[in-house]
Amino acid sequence: MNTFATPQLKLIAFDADDTLWVNEPNYVNVQQRLCELLMHHIDQETLSKRFYDTQIRNLQLFGYGAKGMTLSMIETAIELTNGAVTGTEIQQIIDIGKELLTFPIDVLDGVHDVLDVLAKRYDLMVLTKGDLFDQESKIARSGLGHFFKHVEIVSEKNETTYQRILQKYNIQPTEFLMIGNSLKSDVLPVVHIGARAAHVPYAVTWAHERVGEEQLVGKSFATFSSVRDVLGWLEVTAV
Structure with missing residues (x-):
């Protein structure tokens, strides 16, 4: 049963590297x-x-x-x-x-279409960690920047960071959805603060971002093989 496509959802945040484009x-x-x-x-x-x-x-x-x-x-x-x-x-x-600071941005399949649909219905955010100049450059080179109302580039993605961002935008945890490829950075800390998360795995994961199966026990989040599947999950009709 889909419990996410509700009027309560106000802000959808996307990780950048290996969620929006190849990194x-x-x-x-x-x-x-x-x-x-x-x-x-x-x-x-x-x-x-x-x-x-x-x-x-x-x-x-x-x-x-x-x-x-x-x-x-x-x-x-x-x-x-x-x-x-x-x-x-x-x-x-x-x-x-x-x-690494100038490589061509290869936007992942389906990303443009998904953002085009969701940006008409929700406030969207890029929420990524890394060097400010580098990440801003990748967003600009991707050609996706116009889909996002907000951009947050942080040094780490943990519970404290997510709580700070929700407070900044006056958003309740139940009104927030994070979509990303990293269980460690995009899913678990979001779930831990009572917000919603969708995991879209990428083919290659840096060892530092991997988590053990035991860390996932009892954690509730959605997993999709493609970012395109998020649309159906949110019960959004493509236009």
């Missing part, structure tokens, strides 16, 4: 290129593990996104080579990182 495969590609660049210094398994650990350690300093990843790549390269990485190799790492 994580670009980061996977960059990490692979880092491994190829440094393969004569260190084996891929060791580098991948150390790089992940460095990224997580640096999140509270650099936040999410391309700039933090680039700095973590440089730090990892210096540490694992005991300083033997060359200036030329560091420049190559910087150049690879810069590509």
Whole structure:
């Protein structure tokens, strides 16, 4: 039974990366290129593990996104080579990182049509975490910005963040719906504050965003294979 398409629903928020457009495969590609660049210094398994650990350690300093990843790549390269990485190799790492700030935005299938329908019926928001400049640039390059009444770019998506946003827009939890690909960031904290969430998984998920099955026990949220399915779930007729 659909309990979500009610007059109470006032604000629908969409995650951005890997919900509206392709993102994580670009980061996977960059990490692979880092491994190829440094393969004569260190084996891929060791580098991948150390790089992940460095990224997580640096999140509270650099936040999410391309700039933090680039700095973590440089730090990892210096540490694992005991300083033997060359200036030329560091420049190559910087150049690879810069590509993450300019890659073409590949909007996911169905997103444009879904936003076109929902924007006529609800206030829509982009609610994404990451670097302000980077995320604003991706929104602009996507060509989707005009569908959204609000844009919120945050450093983390947790219960405190969602509660702050609801207070800011004078929205009750039952009046809010979050749609995203990450159970950790887009679903669980939303459910925990009594709001509604829809999970639209993406093919590739960063390890940091994965959660164990035990964390989902007793949690109520919808899951769809495609963002297009959200329309039927909300009982909205496409026009």
